Amino acid sequence: MKKLITAGLLLAIMQIIYTSPVQAQLTSLPSGGNKRASVSEGIGITNVSITYSRPAVKKRDGHIWGELVPVGYVDQGFGPSKQAPWRAGANENTIIEFSTDVKIEGQPLAAGKYGFFIAYDPNECTLIFSKNSTSWGSFFYKPSEDVLRVKVKPVPVDKSVEWLKYEFTDQTPSSAVVALEWEKLVIPFKIDVDVVGTQLASFRKELQSEKGFTWEPWDQAAQYCVQNKTNLDEALLWTDTATSVNFGGDKSFTAWSTKASVLDGLGKTQEAADVMKKAYPYGNVNELYFYARSLTRQKKGQQALEVFKINYDKHPNEFLTNAGMARGYSAVGDYKKALTYAQKAQSQAPDPANKNIVNTMVQKLQDGKDIN
Template identity: 45%
Template sequence: MKNFSITICLIFYSISGLYSQITLPPDGNKKASVSEYIGITEIKINYSRPAVNGREGKIWGQLVHYGFDDLGYGTSKSAPWRAGANENTTIEFSTDVFIEDKLLAKGKYGFFIAMGTENATLVFSRFSKAWGSFYYKEQDDALRVEVDVQNVEESVERLKYEFVDQTENSAVISMQWEKIKIPFKISADINKIQIESFRREVDSGIFYRYWQNLHMAANYCLMNNMNLEEALSWSDRSINSYFGETNFKTLSTYAGILEKLNRKREADSVMKKGFPLATSEQLVNYGIDLNLQNKHDDAFKIFESNFNQNPDDVYAHLGMVSGYFYLNKKKKALQFCESAKSTTTDKGFLSYIDGVINDINEGKDIFR
């Protein structure tokens, strides 16, 4: 009977490889994922989080080796640190990016760090499915970047990656563990990437069936003063294609692009058709767009005309707020904030207006 049991166990173990491994909780190194967008570019980091666990002063140069070294296991004789624990730390970019101003193509990369006392080498490897760095190969490198190593006062128990210092087109990724921090900057050409996205989508079902999408693509180019000739064709399609629509939004964007292309006469003619189609809210939004283009006098004329026609409309009052604010007449802007509050009982509007008042008093820009 005993021999029969042993035979059954041997058979079980021999066939167990045919089955997927059951899901178990991770070991002491917690798994984590962090992501951030720069424009429409997604950046995602997957990693494991080792703990200091009483090893203060024994992490760097001991537990984590400096530089590239033979770890005594695997095939690599010159391996960097795995930048975490267990399997590869990976970092993925949905578009091309710049790492400290060096171009890196979109894709998923194994991420390693060759540590030093003052500087570290970041390694982005095309092979992202390894366990640690025991089989690291330099020929798989897509990019290496040298960055500073920073000492910090407060110890971080578990290794972490954070996105900090975000701007419109960049963010800093900061690796922190124990009393060491390694920040590196990721940036993207957000306008170029956005235009490329528009081009991929402009003939797809998304753009073809809805004038709003063509209009938004054209208006993006108008507001950023870029790709104007192509934007004009998108704007034209938002009006004149099978699914196009002639309305104030489509006409005003079309006119705005014409003007930037030095075709003001045509632009004025288009706006004559557009103004009678506009609501008070649309006129105010149009005037705000003019302010964003630093056309403050033109914007004020729009706001004033709209207010004279719609004196009881809350949007007309808010237009005057924007008009006076960007003419540096902030007292008048605040007066129209108060008059705007008298035209509505909507709690959301009232709260929004109070926020505008606070921004003006604190010297902040409004309606951006």
């Protein structure tokens, strides 16, 4: 028995000795002195990330493009690929990942993680997005794994970039250009995102999760549609949910006012007005004041005055409601009554900033000018 235990212990020690180098590698620099790097950017709610290694020029100016980076597809002398493109970096695959569907140079590409390769040509480069994102470099490249190929023109530049890098340039709310920069060449490609479409798709998915258990997310999604003047029919259904008893928004001024805004956007003006009447009893002093202010900015003076009056009746002779009445009467051209309320608010101003605002209101009304 003792011999068996000793033999078993010896076997365990031998396993530790021979397996530990594999299981416990020391941290070291990437091979070839290349730097690891990653860069990411948001386009709408879409995240684009690029993970790559950065080779350096190392005094090889004039010998990078067409030499170190070969033209087209080549046999690298290792691996099964006999027609391999450049790995668009160094060491492992360059990987580019999109959290939603995008367009690359106008061509659709689904959300996902891709190996990124470039077949370099001084006149026109071919960019390759491969479903194989885990191989080492392009030694195992297979054309059959290509998901998308696009062609772009490389751009010569005067200033040399020592370490290869990727940058996001020429950004707009719905697009960005990714630029690979190395030595005296830039290889750019444009990414476009359907910002509204991806946002709506995200809303639909999230509203089916636990986030959809309360009224606020439904209201948020509907407000987005109002602000972007899109998808209003579905937004109206979302407001039905937001204002329902089951989801808790049936006594929310915000939920009802969002529904009114959707109806207004659909051209259902009278229905919108009727819904707002349901909202008024639930509005606090700030909500009613700022809603009425939005009406004055829309040049809906009479409607604004009515809301300011409702607010005043609920919260009589307060600073904000007196200021509101001043704005309401000014909006319909009754500067005399407006001045009376502005002077009341003048003595109630809670801080110097508001005091200055009301002083300006009083002065304008005394001069016979609108304060909105």
